[in-house]
Amino acid sequence: MAHVTINQYLQEVYEAIDNHEGSFCAELLSFKHPHVVNPRLQLASPEEKCQQLLEPPYDEMVAAHLRCIYAVSNHDFVEAYKFQTLVSHKEENCCFRVCASDNRAGIEDSKKWGMMFLSNQLFKIYFKINKLHLCKPLIRAIDSSNLKNDYSPAQKVTYKYYVGRKAMFDSDFKPAEEFLSYAFHHCHRSSQKNKRMILIYLLPVKMLLGHMPTHQLLRKYDLMQFADVTKSVSEGNLLLLNEALAKHETFFIRCGIFLILEKLKIITYRNLFKKVYLLLRTHQLPLDAFVVAMKMMQLDDVDLDEVQCILANLIYMGHIKGYISHQHQKLVVSKQIPFPSLSTVS
Amino acid sequence: MNRRRAPRRISHSQRRDAPAGGGGGGWRTRTEEQWRGPGKSQVIEGDTDERHGDEAVPRGTCQTMCPARELRDRQLQSRLHRFEVSAGTEGDRRPKGDPLRVVKEYSRPAAGKDLTNPADLRPAAVLLKTVCYLVDDIVASPHLHPWTEAYSFAFDRLRGVKQDMIIQRVSGSTCVAILERTVRFLIYASYRLCGEPLRLYDPRINDTHLQENLSWLLDCYGAGAGPHANQDELQALGLLYNLGSARATQHVMGLPSRLRSSPAITLALSINRAFLERNPVRLLRLARRLNFLQSCALHRHLVTCGRDLLLIYSHGFSSRNCRFPLDEVAQLLSLDASLAARLCQAHGVAVNRDNQLVFSKAAFTEPEHGKLHCKLYHGIVAERQRGLGVGNLIHGSA
Numbered sequence: 209m210a211h212v213t214i215n216q217y218l219q220e221v222y223e224a225i226d227n228h229e230g231s232f233c234a235e236l237l238s239f240k241h242p243h244v245v246n247p248r249l250q251l252a253s254p255e256e257k258c259q260q261l262l263e264p265p266y267d268e269m270v271a272a273h274l275r276c277i278y279a280v281s282n283h284d285f286v287e288a289y290k291f292q293t294l295v296s297h298k299e300e301n302c303c304f305r306v307c308a309s310d311n312r313a314g315i316e317d318s319k320k321w322g323m324m325f326l327s328n329q330l331f332k333i334y335f336k337i338n339k340l341h342l343c344k345p346l347i348r349a350i351d352s353s354n355l356k357n358d359y360s361p362a363q364k365v366t367y368k369y370y371v372g373r374k375a376m377f378d379s380d381f382k383p384a385e386e387f388l389s390y391a392f393h394h395c396h397r398s399s400q401k402n403k404r405m406i407l408i409y410l411l412p413v414k415m416l417l418g419h420m421p422t423h424q425l426l427r428k429y430d431l432m433q434f435a436d437v438t439k440s441v442s443e444g445n446l447l448l449l450n451e452a453l454a455k456h457e458t459f460f461i462r463c464g465i466f467l468i469l470e471k472l473k474i475i476t477y478r479n480l481f482k483k484v485y486l487l488l489r490t491h492q493l494p495l496d497a498f499v500v501a502m503k504m505m506q507l508d509d510v511d512l513d514e515v516q517c518i519l520a521n522l523i524y525m526g527h528i529k530g531y532i533s534h535q536h537q538k539l540v541v542s543k544q545i546p547f548p549s550l551s552t553v554s
Numbered sequence: 555m556n557r558r559r560a561p562r563r564i565s566h567s568q569r570r571d572a573p574a575g576g577g578g579g580g581w582r583t584r585t586e587e588q589w590r591g592p593g594k595s596q597v598i599e600g601d602t603d604e605r606h607g608d609e610a611v612p613r614g615t616c617q618t619m620c621p622a623r624e625l626r627d628r629q630l631q632s633r634l635h636r637f638e639v640s641a642g643t644e645g646d647r648r649p650k651g652d653p654l655r656v657v658k659e660y661s662r663p664a665a666g667k668d669l670t671n672p673a674d675l676r677p678a679a680v681l682l683k684t685v686c687y688l689v690d691d692i693v694a695s696p697h698l699h700p701w702t703e704a705y706s707f708a709f710d711r712l713r714g715v716k717q718d719m720i721i722q723r724v725s726g727s728t729c730v731a732i733l734e735r736t737v738r739f740l741i742y743a744s745y746r747l748c749g750e751p752l753r754l755y756d757p758r759i760n761d762t763h764l765q766e767n768l769s770w771l772l773d774c775y776g777a778g779a780g781p782h783a784n785q786d787e788l789q790a791l792g793l794l795y796n797l798g799s800a801r802a803t804q805h806v807m808g809l810p811s812r813l814r815s816s817p818a819i820t821l822a823l824s825i826n827r828a829f830l831e832r833n834p835v836r837l838l839r840l841a842r843r844l845n846f847l848q849s850c851a852l853h854r855h856l857v858t859c860g861r862d863l864l865l866i867y868s869h870g871f872s873s874r875n876c877r878f879p880l881d882e883v884a885q886l887l888s889l890d891a892s893l894a895a896r897l898c899q900a901h902g903v904a905v906n907r908d909n910q911l912v913f914s915k916a917a918f919t920e921p922e923h924g925k926l927h928c929k930l931y932h933g934i935v936a937e938r939q940r941g942l943g944v945g946n947l948i949h950g951s952a
Contacts, residue, residue, distance in 0.1 A: 524866040
């Protein structure tokens with residue numbers, strides 16, 4: 209394969225497609241096959257040749273793959289990556305449509321079984337190129353399919369992982385928790401790496417719903433970056449939270465969870481203010497007490513106006529049951545459940 | 555080879571027209587467009603000809619702001635703008651074009667129209683000179699009234715400049731210099747013309763073009779070798795203009811930490827954070843530190859800010875005996891008492907006889923659609939201008 213001409217290579221591809229030799233065809237488009245070092249296949253513009261000999265969509269796919277080889281031979285890896293991703297996207301997408309619309313075969317042979325596998329591959333691509341809105345039609349198709357519970361466990365876990373991440377991005381935290389928890393619990397015990405990946409997204413969601421992870425869990429999966437974050441949120445320690453977020457900023461940004469972790473600030477305010485309430489043991493709390501609490505967190509620029517604003521926001525969001533009396537400069541909280549549990553709010 | 559069918563006829567129109575040698579060019583351009591997205595120019599510097607093989611990149615040769623052919627044509631058809639006409643000939647049946655004032659207009663691409671004639675394209679250096687003319691002599695001119703007309707003219711001619719840049723695949727420091735000025739101009743206009751009637755100024759069209767130019771500029775920053783002297787300023791402006799947007803926030807968070815810790819971006823990030831946390835008091839306090847152009851970028855979000863404040867206070871202070879001084883709200887929003895009262899009433903917050911507000915969560919309403927409250931906040935922005943010239947503002951030499 210390292211010495212064939214371009215015509216011979218294309219002929220091999222054509223025959224592989226025609227004879228439904230999926231795995232051989234895949235090898236011919238893969239980067240692990242020796243054909244990639246063949247200088248006769250390193251063409252800057254292979255499109256004409258491909259269009260002459262192959263039908264769409266294979267002509268575009270193979271042309272893109274050949275351009276990728278050319279780019280790699282010129283050490284232009286950015287270009288190469290772009291082309292190879294396109295190869296995957298195009299072939300998956302039209303394959304997905306073929307599978308989804310397969311109405312002719314019986315249930316055992318139906319191409320619909322391929323749907324979840326393809327969706328998972330497409331999710332991977334869409335997350336990498338940051339076009340999450342493209343996931344929606346796939347999710348809709350799978351949801352309305354009558355086979356959705358019969359796919360293999362591995363496929364279901366991968367599917368729920370991506371759907372959970374999408375829900376997280378859309379700020380639907382309850383469904384996100386459901387999906388990601390499912391993925392985590394059903395993930396095979398030996399796939400430590402996969403379980404860790406799921407946890408990276410499950411942890412922030414759980415924390416927003418008020419459930420803090422234990423130290424053992426974090427240590428077991430090598431996620432100690434979350435340790436300080438967890439501690440500061442449950443203690444209501446804003447100072448430590450800011451420090452923790454800054455310290456592991458790069459890691460959180462790379463995983464795409466930094467913005468969600470910032471939402472924990474509101475939970476932290478709530479926990480801090482609850483402590484003030486528990487200390488003063490009264491239902492009419494002077495606003496000054498909260499200002500003092502902020503100053504203790506070394507937030508010296510938070511004055512009375514801002515404290516009132518933060519409290520008003522917490523009341524609006526349902527984290528505090530009560531009202532602020534401007535005349536008496538007091539926060540008056542409900543005698544029943546002034547600080548509803550986090551899992552019941554939002 | 556056992557071919558069972560004849561080679562397929564290629565039906566793309568580009569391929570039919572393309573010369574034999576450069577047959578692949580048309581196809582390649584199409585798919586590159588698809589992959590990179592329309593409107594984004596190739597920002598690969600140097601050796602562009604080699605990369606694109608047979609298809610040479612058009613190189614303009616027109617040294618004037620308007621190609622001679624267009625000047626002649628428009629003069630003949632009496633299609634010169636009043637800013638382009640030679641002094642003294644305005645009343646003529648066919649006014650003469652002043653070559654120092656005529657600027658190539660934007661021309662929508664169409665099938666069969668060849669926009670790549672080198673005599674009609676202006677090279678990068680001429681484009682930059684054109685932009686400077688537009689800024690100094692049109693946008694910043696104290697003599698051209700009304701300003702909506704100066705804006706329309708400059709908007710269209712800048713679009714023509716951008717078109718020339720795309721066709722010639724301009725990149726590098728000249729491209730950045732042009733885009734920075736365009737972005738600053740459009741941000742300034744978004745404030746100055748806010749509230750004008752739709753037939754004179756359309757905020758959505760301004761916004762679309764602002765986002766396109768900004769997006770290209772950010773690409774240039776990301777792709778090209780630095781240093782870009784104004785990058786921190788423009789990144790901050792982009793974030794302030796797109797306050798609260800997850801995409802914009804993620805982009806700024808992904809910048810190198812040295813850049814992110816610049817004062818402009820740090821302030822923009824803090825304001826963005828306050829917006830996302832729904833802390834309008836903090837937001838408005840931080841916003842006092844913004845300069846004029848940054849305030850212009852932020853100003854359209856002040857309406858949401860004010861509304862958020864009244865919303866959460868309506869819930870937070872909701873009680874039968876609530877009495878909240880109007881003056882305090884006025885001070886938080888940096889508005890005078892009468893404007894603050896109008897705002898409150900529009901949101902269903904009652905103002906009693908002693909200028910006290912009665913907050914009630916049941917009473918809060920979203921204001922009627924169409925009632926433009928943005929202008930209430932313009933005073934805050936206006937006072938930041940403080941004699942700053944528009945020209946300096948757009949060139950960034952402030």
